[in-house]
Amino acid sequence: MGTGPGKRPFALALLSRGWPPKARSSSKRPPKREKEEKGWQKKQKRKVCIFCKDRIEFVDYKDTMMLRKFVSDRGKIRARRVSGNCVQHQRDVAMAVKNAREMALLPYVGGR
Numbered sequence: 001m002g003t004g005p006g007k008r009p010f011a012l013a014l015l016s017r018g019w020p021p022k023a024r025s026s027s028k029r030p031p032k033r034e035k036e037e038k039g040w041q042k043k044q045k046r047k048v049c050i051f052c053k054d055r056i057e058f059v060d061y062k063d064t065m066m067l068r069k070f071v072s073d074r075g076k077i078r079a080r081r082v083s084g085n086c087v088q089h090q091r092d093v094a095m096a097v098k099n100a101r102e103m104a105l106l107p108y109v110g111g112r
Helices: 010-016 065-068 089-102
Strands: none
Touching: 065 089
16 A cells, blocks of 8 residues: 555655654744843833722712713723723723713713
């Protein structure tokens, strides 16, 4: 099987194609930078949830001035990593914004 004229055994066919692959030389790629060498990356200060910091009990949907901080100018609810809220308070903010929109206290779409 596979030894007829013009055919090679499977193992020889793999060897002729360069199998197993050779280890790549690292000379093509520049060496990786160490973590302390990343001078171009600025160390960001971690944002703190304002509700936890101020010990606010619950997020009120009627407080539109506070809710506007968490809504973009286009009317989208800001992400947690942008606003700095903790998980539970981000859920509460999202529900409060949705309730305020339903009650026509906040717009669904930002004004032009």
